[in-house]
Amino acid sequence: MKREGAGGGGSGLEWGAGSRRRLARSRVFEVVTLFAALFGVLVLAVILGDILLDGARHLSGHFFTNYASRFPERAGIRAPLMGTLWLLGLTTLMAVPVSVGAAIYLEEYAPRNWATRAVRANIANLAGVPSIVYGILGLALFVRTLGLGGSLISGALTLSLLIMPIIILAAQEAIRAVPHGVREGAYALGASRWQVVRHQVLPLALPGIVSGAILAVSRAVGETAPLIMIGAMSFIAFTPESLGDPFTALPMQVFHWVSRPQEEFKGLAAAAIVVLLVLVLSMNAAAFVIRSRSRLEG
């Protein structure tokens, strides 16, 4: 970018009072925008710092191995942590293959007619639907109509529905970014459509797909509203062992602890948040690394 004030011409320019004022204003503006950008970082630091300060003292070994309790000293996050891990695994297994498959179909196989265009547009819209609406859907469909109750599988299904559009969009984008030349070369050599997809398109699109999937699952892990709607319970002091078991999850536990006015529970909530953040942010970081590494090479 050009240096300030060095536009065009040369020594023939006169810098009158008007120009000096504009220059000064410009420099102030730069500072203003810098502060704006730094504001976000500052806020992030304050949030993380405050949470760490409140929660650090609770992060002992028995915080992870204890179950919830009405006594703050005894309370731990074993049940919600297990619930979250269960949800993470189930959601990944249910949502990722179907979403990636749908994206492949939409990008590589589907004819370009009004129907597929409508489906594509709809999926883009679905990604913007508030998560609590998915919660309503989960309540009506899984808890009530299918009679699955407030169980682990209801929660996992609801979260899977929530993140499917997000994964599809990310996968579509990754697949679309693969240049046509790659496909055309393969076709010219006589490859079948599936061979082209499997051996040419997918390997190139994989980093984008994987990072998109990881980001989507990390979003599912952090969601509370859909779990509230399908009925995750308040006091769970056990690890779910089957898909039909009642369950709780880290965000739910944070919500319950935050709701209690006693100071000690605030600290517990902060500690649970730390665990949740470690989980979510490390997944975000992994996705980021995968995506940026794919940009550096090749």
Place this chain on the structure above:
Amino acid sequence: MIEMPVSVGAGSLPAAGLVRSGARMHRERLVAWVLGLCAAISALLTVGIVLVLASETVGFFSQVSLWEFLTGTRWAPLFQEKSFGILPLLSGSVLVALGASVLALPLGVLSAIYLSEYATPGVRAVLKPLLEVLAGIPTVVYGYVALTLVTPALRALFPGIGVFNAASASVVVGIMILPTVMSLSEEAFRAVPRGLREAAFALGATKMEVATQVVVPAGLSGVLASFFLAISRALGETMAVTIAAGNSPNLTLNPLDAVQTMTAYIAQVGMGSPAAGTLEYRTLFAVGMTLFLLTLVMNVLGHWVRNRFREVIP
């Protein structure tokens, strides 16, 4: 260059005349079928959401007049003196979203200007991901922040303010949507061709003038799109408002008041496990449908603005 049709419909072979084994044909067809099934599931999802919401909403409106719903100023569906005006909930959601926008939109655009016009690539590589972290933080964490940091701070600033108020929620929701505004705006600014900037510099413009009079107008569609999408996100936010804004449906424009947003109402009723078929159960769908339609409009507007008014095609 041979024009190879990439997607001419499932099963059509690009190079006619090639001999293929029967087994491979079967595999091709199976694969196409499986993938098509995946796509069908996702298509079903799009239809399913609307169907589920619509069916119970229709049931709701068989008991409540649409006119009262849309124009009534009192929301008390569960008390004895029933009243089904959605405006208080709507105003609660809008109040929080507007407050959040007041915080996020200027800051987001200014940050985007900094990142695209002033920051060195090294600084941008550090700053941008950091700001995106804000978007990855789960919403219940923002509820915690509202409760422990923002509400006490606001109560120190405005002594008359209640424990539950819309402003608290607005602040944290604003922080939450800041990355959305910033990243979409920055993308729009970076797409502006360098030539435009250089032409302005050549004419003696200062950097600020280039940024505000060339870059931002050129990327305006992206900025507008980011506004719509960010507001849509703010409207759909549940946890922070449930924790901080309160449970009193209040038709008010004062951010210091307690309000109830559409999302908080849905969460409140949902926690009470209402019986299917009751009016209480149906209010979930009526409010949910309203929320769904509102965010849908915002999203569609956002995407449309982005695609239609692209001044600059990269």
Place this chain on the structure above:
Amino acid sequence: MGMTPEYAGRGFRPHGLQSLRLTAGLAVLGLLGLLPACGPGSGEGLRGQVTIDGSSSTYPIAEAAAEEFQLLTPRVVVAVGRSGTRGGFERFCRGATDVATASRPITGAEDARCAANGIEYLELPVALDGLSLIVNPQNTFMDCLTVEELRRIWRPGSTVRTWRDVRAELPPVPIQLYGPGTDSGTFEFFTEAIVGEMGASRADFHASEDDNVLVRGLMGDRNSLGYFGFAYVAEYAGRLKLLGVDGGEGCVLPGAETVREGRYAPLSRRLFIYVNRASLQRPGTRAFMDYFMTHAPEFIPPSGLFTLPEPVYRDNLRLLERAAAAAEGEAGHD
């Protein structure tokens, strides 16, 4: 035709191993979630699952019982929910829960619904509660409210906005009302006792089924007035101010004796537990209910609620025993 600019920037050509690594990483993520399934799998000892849902007023007792019981018998898992009395009955009467906790007796309509779904139950009174009227500690001018004043404040269509509207000599300070929402048994009990009809209440107050939310509002809002069960009062004793209620016999504060003797009227109430008879067939549920009724006098007082007289719990145990025997008898007949 060559490389488009995007290609130069994006995508890398993962050879077989890299591609494998990426997909493997995602698979690991999925399998990580199955880790919890690898728990202790031994099958000795009492096993089972008990699901409880209902009143938030009774929740502290249910939570205490569930926690202590599971420390003794970890293989019987007890899940406790807090959907409110009405929500609790809704789930109970369609067989989704084994136990419903309630802060008011079951209504005729709910009983009919249970019967329609073939759910037979035992009604077991479990504790006493004094529904308390609370103001903020900074409120120095309120100590007592008569039932009539309460009715005027809370009835539907009430126009009471300031303390002066309640009583002429009080200051014209606006009142911020806090109370349980319509799903709450406490709400239903209060409206019936004070206004005279279950569910009859003004609608313009801070309503929440979560009593913690009410506590927070009352602690923070100088002009607040609210009501909820005594358990929450006991827990936050120093930070809330308790009001007396004048039911005609003078101003009475809720407490162990006044509630037990019925002097704290009309807001003394019994809390109930409803058990699905069919669930008593399961040894885990039976063990839990026995534990509950045997040890109730131990964990009820710390929760802030009041115990019923000793014979009540013995009666409950006997009822449970008889129901379990009957259930076993039926099972034996099959």
